[in-house]
Amino acid sequence: MRTLKFLLQKEFRQIFRDPSILRLIFMMPVIQLLILPWAADYEIKNVRLTVVDQDRSEYSRQLVNKITASGYFQLTGYSGSYKQSLNEINADEADLVLQIPPSFEKDLVKENEVKLFMALNAINGVKANLGGAYLRTIISDYNSSVRAEWLQLPRFNPEPTIEIASSNWFNPLMNYKYFMVPGILVILLTMIGANLAAINIVREKEIGTIEQINVTPVKKYHFILGKLIPFWIIGMVVLTIGLLISGLAYGIHPVGSYLTIYAFAALYLLAVLGLGLLISSFATTQQQAMLISFFVMMIFILMGGLYTSIDSMPEWAQWITRFNPVAYFIEVMRMVVLKGSGFADIRNHLLIMAAFAVSLNGLAVWSYRKRV
Amino acid sequence: MSNSAIISVNKLSKKFGDFTAVDEISFEVSKGEIFGFLGANGAGKTTAMRMLCGLSLPTSGEARVAGFDVYRQNEELKKNIGYMSQKFSLYDDLTIKENMRFYGGIYGCSDSFIKTKTGSILNQLHLEKDAGKLVGSLPLGWKQKLAFSVAIFHEPKIVFLDEPTGGVDPVTRREFWKMIYEAADSGITIFVTTHYMDEAEYCNRVSIMVDGRIDALDSPAALRREYNTASMDEVFLKLARKARRDDG
Numbered sequence: 001m002r003t004l005k006f007l008l009q010k011e012f013r014q015i016f017r018d019p020s021i022l023r024l025i026f027m028m029p030v031i032q033l034l035i036l037p038w039a040a041d042y043e044i045k046n047v048r049l050t051v052v053d054q055d056r057s058e059y060s061r062q063l064v065n066k067i068t069a070s071g072y073f074q075l076t077g078y079s080g081s082y083k084q085s086l087n088e089i090n091a092d093e094a095d096l097v098l099q100i101p102p103s104f105e106k107d108l109v110k111e112n113e114v115k116l117f118m119a120l121n122a123i124n125g126v127k128a129n130l131g132g133a134y135l136r137t138i139i140s141d142y143n144s145s146v147r148a149e150w151l152q153l154p155r156f157n158p159e160p161t162i163e164i165a166s167s168n169w170f171n172p173l174m175n176y177k178y179f180m181v182p183g184i185l186v187i188l189l190t191m192i193g194a195n196l197a198a199i200n201i202v203r204e205k206e207i208g209t210i211e212q213i214n215v216t217p218v219k220k221y222h223f224i225l226g227k228l229i230p231f232w233i234i235g236m237v238v239l240t241i242g243l244l245i246s247g248l249a250y251g252i253h254p255v256g257s258y259l260t261i262y263a264f265a266a267l268y269l270l271a272v273l274g275l276g277l278l279i280s281s282f283a284t285t286q287q288q289a290m291l292i293s294f295f296v297m298m299i300f301i302l303m304g305g306l307y308t309s310i311d312s313m314p315e316w317a318q319w320i321t322r323f324n325p326v327a328y329f330i331e332v333m334r335m336v337v338l339k340g341s342g343f344a345d346i347r348n349h350l351l352i353m354a355a356f357a358v359s360l361n362g363l364a365v366w367s368y369r370k371r372v
Numbered sequence: 373m374s375n376s377a378i379i380s381v382n383k384l385s386k387k388f389g390d391f392t393a394v395d396e397i398s399f400e401v402s403k404g405e406i407f408g409f410l411g412a413n414g415a416g417k418t419t420a421m422r423m424l425c426g427l428s429l430p431t432s433g434e435a436r437v438a439g440f441d442v443y444r445q446n447e448e449l450k451k452n453i454g455y456m457s458q459k460f461s462l463y464d465d466l467t468i469k470e471n472m473r474f475y476g477g478i479y480g481c482s483d484s485f486i487k488t489k490t491g492s493i494l495n496q497l498h499l500e501k502d503a504g505k506l507v508g509s510l511p512l513g514w515k516q517k518l519a520f521s522v523a524i525f526h527e528p529k530i531v532f533l534d535e536p537t538g539g540v541d542p543v544t545r546r547e548f549w550k551m552i553y554e555a556a557d558s559g560i561t562i563f564v565t566t567h568y569m570d571e572a573e574y575c576n577r578v579s580i581m582v583d584g585r586i587d588a589l590d591s592p593a594a595l596r597r598e599y600n601t602a603s604m605d606e607v608f609l610k611l612a613r614k615a616r617r618d619d620g
Contacts, residue, residue: 002477002480003477003478003480005477006473006474006477006478007478009473009474009477010463010466010470010474013465013466013470014463014465014466017465018465207459207461207464208457208459208460208461209461209462209463211427211457211459211461212455212457212461212462212475213478214427215425215426215427215450215453215455215457216450216475216478216479217447217448217450217451217478217479217480218478219447370426370427371426371427371428371429371446372427372428372429
């Protein structure tokens with residue numbers, strides 16, 4: 001135990017003497033949490049729409065007005081020729097073309113039926129999809145309002161309609177920040193855990209001090225603990241800063257208890273630190289360590305359920321996410337923050353994370369060689 | 373093997389794949405001796421030394437250091453030796469005092485021992501006023517002397533020095549050897565590699581490694597007689613020219 005005291009004392013002295021690490025510890029959560037949630041937005045606004053209005057009637061103008069008034073579209077063109085509008089898509093000046101046929105008003109009044117044509121620029125698939133869906137909703141809305149105008153006597157309704165009233169549970173206003181901020185906090189902790197410890201150890205390899213340690217009677221687990229504990233504490237501090245920011249800047253106060261979050265984060269940090277230590281035993285230079293952890297991090301983040309829902313991934317990909325600690329933490333964060341889940345609800349997550357922590361750290365101790 | 377031998381090595385080898393870095397070397401070092409371990413670059417000195425320090429696992433052969441077997445008792449062995457590698461191994465971002473406290477601490481020295489020992493080393497090196505300076509800010513010669521003092525801080529039975537005076541000016545080198553003699557007088561066995569032949573003359577006995585084998589082993593005076601030369605320099609050149617192995 002006394003050995004550990006000396007190792008920790010040395011580590012903390014070095015950390016507090018390194019201004020760049022201190023900056024990283026405090027600036028990273030502040031910047032990431034204050035900027036990213038505003039930029040990483042699920043809602044699509046400013047879909048650029050060009051309308052080919054070949055009818056130029058009262059009704060067609062009403063429809064276009066309704067669309068632009070929705071706030072989701074930006075009318076970039078209003079012409080009479082489909083060809084011209086298509087050119088706008090080619091020049092990437094428009095995302096959507098809506099064609100209103102010449103007999104729009106006439107058919108609508110006389111035939112009670114009309115066909116519209118929509119062309120999507122699918123280079124940005126998400127934007128085209130959502131834009132198309134918005135447009136469809138607006139048009140059907142317009143449809144029913146036109147219908148209502150004609151049917152002054154409501155006793156005869158030619159077509160039964162089903163109206164859907166939805167209510168969003170746990171996030172009633174569908175505020176996507178409630179959804180993103182806890183996730184970004186998870187990414188932050190992951191980066192600190194997997195990067196800082198790995199780079200710290202590899203730096204000792206580069207300088208040569210690790211050899212001097214290896215020639216002392218220091219035990220392997222003492223050395224590993226000496227690296228694990230300081231960065232574990234830093235991780236918990238960053239979590240606290242992050243929770244403060246999400247409370248102060250976004251008004252996100254977990255429905256569940258902070259204790260649940262801290263308990264899970266404590267285990268989680270152990271697991272990712274173990275991963276970092278493992279990376280350090282396979283890297284001999286800081287560059288190698290950075291590249292390996294960058295590679296791992298990319299997979300973890302993209303398959304962690306922050307930006308894309310895990311439920312909508314193909315089955316094989318969902319299977320992979322079961323080996324991704326990030327996915328568990330993001331899920332737990334959202335469960336506790338939005339739904340108010342307690343220890344009983346996240347029992348399985350806790351057990352799995354404990355298994356991650358034990359196996360990753362076990363591997364790290366095993367693969368660290370004092371003698372080659 | 374004689375009883376006074378503190379290091380005894382018998383047919384010790386280390387292979388890296390097809391390459392035999394150290395090829396069945398055998399020798400003994402007596403207690404209190406200053407043993408020079410010479411050889412050209414790539415002759416296998418550092419590899420041999422790392423095996424004796426428990427940093428590298430031998431491929432075959434036997435070796436006992438301070439009474440401990442290098443295969444099975446390598447951790448007990450480490451309590452009894454000091455090691456100064458070619459790379460400077462103190463922490464640049466810790467002060468002189470903090471480095472001493474750290475290394476003393478992880479060797480299991482008591483707080484009172486650390487305190488008195490730190491005081492006497494600072495006094496010996498005339499560094500009392502600089503105890504709070506970061507090691508990174510010191511000139512190379514001072515760093516090397518400091519690294520040596522830290523390597524023998526816990527008063528080991530043997531200290532292994534791997535080219536301790538590389539890149540150091542002649543005045544500092546002389547001072548460094550004065551420190552080595554003082555350590556030897558206090559009963560520490562010195563095992564040192566060097567490229568400077570004037571330093572070889574300071575040793576009680578020297579061995580010269582060529583291509584992973586020990587080609588010569590005796591006192592400097594006896595070696596000069598045997599090879600019929602005026603200086604160790606010529607002895608070394610005569611032996612090293614036989615090397616077939618490339619540098620590195």
